[in-house]
Amino acid sequence: MKALVLSGGAGTRLRPITHTSAKQLVPVANKPVLFYGLESIAAAGIRDVGIIVAPDTADEIRAAVGDGTRFGLVVTYIPQHAPLGLAHAVLIAREFLGDDDFVMYLGDNFIVGGITDLVEEFRATRPAASILLTKVPDPRAFGVAELDVDGRVARLEEKPGNPRSDLALVGVYLFTPAVHEAVRSIEPSARGELEITDALQWLIDDRRPVTSTVVSGYWKDTGNVADMLEVNRSVLELLTPRNEGTVDAATEIIGRVRIGGGATVRGSRIVGPVIIGAGTVVENSYIGPSTSIAEDCRVTDSEIEYSIVLSGSSLHGVGRVEASLIGRNVQITPAPPIPAAHRLVLGDHSKVQISA
Known part of the structure; x- marks a missing residue:
C-alpha cells in the first residue's frame, strides 16, 4: 500500500502567513502540520509516499521533508502545476501509484490517533474506496455525504448550497486501483476542478463498494487561524513536560511545560500547556495556556496566551496578546505615545463640551 499526500494549495485563509510559507508547514506545537500526517502514515506501516507539490512551495516542502528518511518513508515528489482538484492529483500520480492500493491524505488535515486502524480495516475488506466522515456545523464548506437507511454511502456532493446532511468528508481517503477509472471518467466541476x-459518486453509480467511517477522534482542517489555534491546543494537551533550558528561581512554572535546549526563562510565570522552542528567551513575562513559542524568539515584559509564535519573532512591552498567530521574524512593540489633543473646525456661534 502507498500514500499520496497533497501539499499544494495556496492557503488563502491563512494569509499573510502563507504569502511566505507553505500552509502545510505552519507549526502546531512547534512541528509542521504536514509532519503529523507523515508520522501517521509511517505508523500505519506504509513506506512509499508521493507528495503532490505546487510550483510556489515545492522547494520549501522538499527542504523540510527531504527524502523521507527521518520519518521512515521513501518520498517521491509529484509536481502539480495548478490546484485543479483532488481527483486531478490522483490522475497525475498514476505512474507513482501503479496498481497499488493507497491512502490519500490532505497535508493540512489533522487527525488525533492516526490512521492505523483505518488502514488495517481497509486492507482486510478492500472496498473500492473508503471515506472518513465527521459531523460539522456548516457542511457547505466541505464535501458532504448522504447515507441511505442502512448507513451506506448513497450520494456525495462538493460544497453544496443546500446540504443533504451534516456529514463532511475528512481529508483522508482510501482507494483500490478502481479509482483510476473513476478519475478518468469525470468532467471538471463548475469551479474548473476534478x-x-x-x-x-462515479464508483457508487457503477455499483462499486464505497464504505464510510465516522471519525470518533479529533479532526481539523487547519486551513484557517481559528482551527490552527484549536489544533495547537489539542496537541499541547498531550504534551510531556521537559526542561532542557535554563529557568531561574524567580520563575514560576505550572502544569505541562516543555522548554527547549538553550532556551532561557527569567522572572516569568508559565502556565501550561506551553512549549518554548530552543534558544528562545522569556523574561519578566507571562506565558499562558495553549501557547507555542518557536525557536529563537524573545518575549520580554509581555503577556501571551492561546497563541502560536513562529521562529525568530519578538514581543517586548506589550500588555497582552491572545488568540493570535504570529509569523516568522515579527517584532511587536508598544505604539509610540501620542499627545492627547482635539482638532476642531467650528462655525460661528458654536458650543462645544470637551471632557477634561
Whole structure:
C-alpha cells in the first residue's frame, strides 16, 4: 500500500502567513502540520509516499521533508502545476501509484490517533474506496455525504448550497486501483476542478463498494487561524513536560511545560500547556495556556496566551496578546505615545463640551 499526500494549495485563509510559507508547514506545537500526517502514515506501516507539490512551495516542502528518511518513508515528489482538484492529483500520480492500493491524505488535515486502524480495516475488506466522515456545523464548506437507511454511502456532493446532511468528508481517503477509472471518467466541476466527490459518486453509480467511517477522534482542517489555534491546543494537551533550558528561581512554572535546549526563562510565570522552542528567551513575562513559542524568539515584559509564535519573532512591552498567530521574524512593540489633543473646525456661534 502507498500514500499520496497533497501539499499544494495556496492557503488563502491563512494569509499573510502563507504569502511566505507553505500552509502545510505552519507549526502546531512547534512541528509542521504536514509532519503529523507523515508520522501517521509511517505508523500505519506504509513506506512509499508521493507528495503532490505546487510550483510556489515545492522547494520549501522538499527542504523540510527531504527524502523521507527521518520519518521512515521513501518520498517521491509529484509536481502539480495548478490546484485543479483532488481527483486531478490522483490522475497525475498514476505512474507513482501503479496498481497499488493507497491512502490519500490532505497535508493540512489533522487527525488525533492516526490512521492505523483505518488502514488495517481497509486492507482486510478492500472496498473500492473508503471515506472518513465527521459531523460539522456548516457542511457547505466541505464535501458532504448522504447515507441511505442502512448507513451506506448513497450520494456525495462538493460544497453544496443546500446540504443533504451534516456529514463532511475528512481529508483522508482510501482507494483500490478502481479509482483510476473513476478519475478518468469525470468532467471538471463548475469551479474548473476534478472533484474527488465526483469520482466517488462515479464508483457508487457503477455499483462499486464505497464504505464510510465516522471519525470518533479529533479532526481539523487547519486551513484557517481559528482551527490552527484549536489544533495547537489539542496537541499541547498531550504534551510531556521537559526542561532542557535554563529557568531561574524567580520563575514560576505550572502544569505541562516543555522548554527547549538553550532556551532561557527569567522572572516569568508559565502556565501550561506551553512549549518554548530552543534558544528562545522569556523574561519578566507571562506565558499562558495553549501557547507555542518557536525557536529563537524573545518575549520580554509581555503577556501571551492561546497563541502560536513562529521562529525568530519578538514581543517586548506589550500588555497582552491572545488568540493570535504570529509569523516568522515579527517584532511587536508598544505604539509610540501620542499627545492627547482635539482638532476642531467650528462655525460661528458654536458650543462645544470637551471632557477634561
